[in-house]
Amino acid sequence: MVILQQEPLLVTYDTMDDDDAKLGVGLGCNGIIHILIEPINDRQTNPITLLKAAIASNGYSILVTVFNIHDxxxxxxxxxxxxxxxNSIHNGLDDLAYRTELLEDAINALNTQRSAITTYESFTAFVECVKPLISLVILGAGNDAIPLTRISAILGWNTTVIDGRPNYAxxxxxxxxxxxxxxxxxxxxDNIKINKWTAFVLMTHNYNYEIAFLQEILPLHPSYIGVLGPKNxxxxxxxxxxxxxxxITERNLHTIYGPVGLDIGSETSEEIALSIAAEIKAVFSERNGHFLKYKNNVIHSA
Incomplete structure (x- = not known):
């Protein structure tokens, strides 16, 4: 219907019924879901244009989606x-009577770096604060770096592999x-750009190479440095x-993780890569990586 009419459509699915077989999609979430389906016209600014701009950002960005949940x-x-x-990129914003208030709310969300849900008469706006992508810099192009790059790619991180050996890198x-x-x-x-969303993992198995790099990087105070190998x-x-x-400052010591990774019993290269990626995600999300079953409050804050 959306393709034929070229108009966005809000669809509501009620899965409160334990038997959601009649819905036909087996969501099993025991809740009410509102899904906004939007047409894509590649001849003008569209939702994909906005998403690409947010992904390409070097900092926080704001995406605003407006819908009428009552009708x-x-x-x-x-x-x-x-x-x-x-900068701001518009897609039909000028047609909205409440565009000034909406823009102000978007700027406020960007300044506070927090998403918000606001209402304007009968319309609801999801003002979403989008975090920058994590940039993962892997020092070392050995075989054990390969699974880490694959996991990083699945997560959508911006990944760079660096090594002094051309037959490896x-x-x-x-x-x-x-x-x-x-x-x-x-x-x-000289080959990378560093910001507070940059994570370094040292896995060259070359002591002299890694210590020389640490000497270069420590004064810049990156947010995360993982060092593969024993603590000693x-x-x-x-x-x-x-x-x-x-x-070596206290700030340096706080952001250096060695041995790198969460303690999940990793043995193989793939398992070690999983533990490293999980630790990086936990650090940038400011979480501790504990079992969710022991969490006393909700997983996601309102």
Whole structure:
């Protein structure tokens, strides 16, 4: 219907009934779901345009979706605004009588970095704050780095593999969107952009390479540095750096994770990659990685 009419449509599914077989999709969520279906016209700004802009952002962005939850047959404005990198991208926003208030609410959500649900007469707006993508920089192009790049790709992270060995760091071994980088430790920072959403994982199995890189990166205070290997290896590296004049601050120690990964009993390269990815996600989400069954409050805050 949406394709034929080229108009957004809000559809409501009620799965409160234990027997949702009549719905035919087996959602089993025991709740009421409102799904907004929007047509895509590639000749003009559309929801995909807004999504692409949010994904490409280097910082927080705002996506605004407007719908009428009380009248399914009423006009459904849909995805109408994206605030990104100080600019706004519109999709039908000028047609809304409450566009000024909506824009103000979007700016406020961007400043507070919190999503919100607001109402304007009979319309509801989901003002969604979208976090930047995690950028994962893997030092080391060995076989154990391959499963980590695959998990990172599934998660949608922006991943870069760096190694000093051209026969390891190549597109045949790492066919990801970002071409592997061959670089010496002192040249690595010339090939990447760092922000607070950048995570580094050191897994070269080359002590001298990693300690040289740590000397370059520690003064920049990245949010996450994971070091593969036993704890005494990391302690030795930090002691050696301090003896050579590098200042190791409490802030540095707080953001260095070694041995890297959550304790899930990992043995294989794939399992280790899973534990590393889970730890990175937990750190950037400011969570502790505990069992959800022991959580006393709700999983997702309102």
């Amino acid at each position: 399914r047959k009423a006009s459904q404005p849909g995805s109408c605004l994206c605030l990104v990198n100080g 190549n597109s045949e071994r790492f066919p990801s969107p970002n071409k592997p980088v061959v670089a010496k430790p002192e040249k690595i920072l 290896k990391l302690e030795r590296m930090l002691d050696e750096l301090e003896s050579n004049g590098t200042t």
